[in-house]
Amino acid sequence: MWVSVALAGLVIGLALGALGGGGSILTVPALVYLLGQSPAQATSGSLVIVGVSAALGMAAHARAGKVRLAHGFVFGLLGTAGSLAGSRLSAQVPSHVLLSTFAALLFLVAVLMLRRARTPQLSLEASVGSPSGASAWSWSVPAVARVVLAATAVGLLTGFFGVGGGFAVVPALVLALGFEMPVAVGTSLLVIAINSA
Incomplete structure (x- = not known):
């Protein structure tokens, strides 16, 4: 069993560090089905695992200049309120409903990933503006509302x-702030670490 746990941990870490996300989607099922934790326990444990992994991965991306610290902190802090509300709501939901909803979320993410993979890279860059990924923060009402x-x-x-x-x-960093993918991945790890804290 521990070999399976170690392999799952390796895959989770690789997915999170390389893609800026995805590791946590693997963590909850691994904790439930490999370690026998309840969905509620796995939900809480996943936050710790993902938070630590994201912080370590973010450090490597930061050394490569692919993390926008100010944007990441603002985005992460804004998400904290939603995270607290989500945690309280999750505690009130029956385990079978939590797992079923989580499965539906996985399906939705798979569909969105397939659609994004079929989007030509040129049109994606054109839709977000400057390919440099260092776009200025816009304080217009629509831009702030989107963020x-x-x-x-x-x-x-x-x-x-x-x-x-x-x-x-x-995707939010790409579409709302105009980051290119490498910068969005690195900054995403900072946001994940903040939201998981």
Whole structure:
């Protein structure tokens, strides 16, 4: 059993560090089905595992200059309220409902990933503006509203499912802030670490 746990941990760490998300989606099932934890225990445990892994991975991305610290802190702090609300709501939901909803979330993420994979890279870059990933922070009302809504939604998912929200943070950083993918991945790890704390 411990060999399976070690392999699962390795896969989770690789997914989180390389993609800026995804590791947490593997953590909850691993804790439930490999270690026999209840969904509630796995949800809480996942936050600790993902938070530590994200912080370590973020340090490597920061050394490579692929983390926007100010943007990541603001996005992460805005998501904290959603994370707290999600955690409280999760405690009130029966285990079988939590697992069923989590399975539905996995399906939705798979569909979104397939759609994104079919999107030509050129049109994606054109839709977010500068390919440099260092776009200026826009303080217009629509831009601020997008950031607040995206950060809150990501925090809510983080608290409710015990997932880091990287699968939502990366697209949010690309679409709301105009980051290129490598920068979005690195900054996502900072946001995940904050939301998981």
